[in-house]
Structure formats: C-alpha cells, structure tokens
Amino acid sequence: MLPPLALELYSASFFEPTVRARFLTLMMAIETLIKPKKRIGKGKEFVEYLIGQAKQSNLINSERQSLLGSLQWLLKESISKTGRDLADKYIGEQKYLNKPPKHFFAYCYSIRSELVHQGYAKDESLNFGTLVGELQRFVADLLNRILQ
Numbered sequence: 001m002l003p004p005l006a007l008e009l010y011s012a013s014f015f016e017p018t019v020r021a022r023f024l025t026l027m028m029a030i031e032t033l034i035k036p037k038k039r040i041g042k043g044k045e046f047v048e049y050l051i052g053q054a055k056q057s058n059l060i061n062s063e064r065q066s067l068l069g070s071l072q073w074l075l076k077e078s079i080s081k082t083g084r085d086l087a088d089k090y091i092g093e094q095k096y097l098n099k100p101p102k103h104f105f106a107y108c109y110s111i112r113s114e115l116v117h118q119g120y121a122k123d124e125s126l127n128f129g130t131l132v133g134e135l136q137r138f139v140a141d142l143l144n145r146i147l148q
Helices: 004-013 019-031 041-056 061-073 079-090 101-118 128-147
Strands: none
Touching (some): 019 079, 019 128, 041 061, 079 101, 101 128
16 A cells, blocks of 8 residues: 555655755655565674674663664665665666666665755756656656556
C-alpha cells in the first residue's frame, strides 16, 4: 500500500516557490516509500561487533549513547541502497537524464544530501530546473507503478 504522505508531498511539490525546495519535497516523497531491510551476514556481524565495543568502552555515557544510536541505524541497509532497489523494482528500463532509474535515484540522493547537510550542491553547473523536471517524472512513474 502506498503511504498517503508520498502522494501529499508529490502534490505539494507543485506549489513550492523554488526549484531547490521542489527538489527536496520530491525527494522526501520518495523517502517516505523507503523501508530499509535488516542487514545480514558479515556486515551485520561487524556492526554488532562495533556495538559491543561501544558498550564496553570507557567513553562518557552521553557520547557512548550517541555512538550506539548511530550504530543501531547501521543494522539496516542504507537509504541509498534501499532507494536504488525500489527504483529497480518498480521502474525498470526507463531512463532519467540518460541514467537508469537506480543511478538516477543515487544521483539525486547525493545532491539531496549535499543540499541538506551543506546548504548547496557541489556541482555549480547543475541545472536544477532540468533535474526537477526529471525527478518529477521519476516520482510520478514510481507512484504510478506502486499503485498498479
């Protein structure tokens, strides 16, 4: 079932006054669909080892708790991997900016991270108007295929 918030954010994106805000709203629509799976195998074992080390450390409690909280997130696959898998599962062979869906998502996700965490995109030549147009089409295709 498609979360209503994804549809609300997709609709809201059309009323954002700037292309960067529209871009972020469209990315949030995708992120509401992402449900990371639990890690398995050696990756999980390694994270559990790190959790054990953090618990036994002589760090001050607040720092230890902060690290443990971050490590807990690592017990699940990354948002980036889960988003690429979602794009592959539902969109298939369509191209966006001449990229397969999973690569287009990864590209957009890296730009989203730059905007959210640094306040700007590193690539100064980036045309947000073109990118947002393709992202809008990507999100529409994703929502449409999930609803089918």
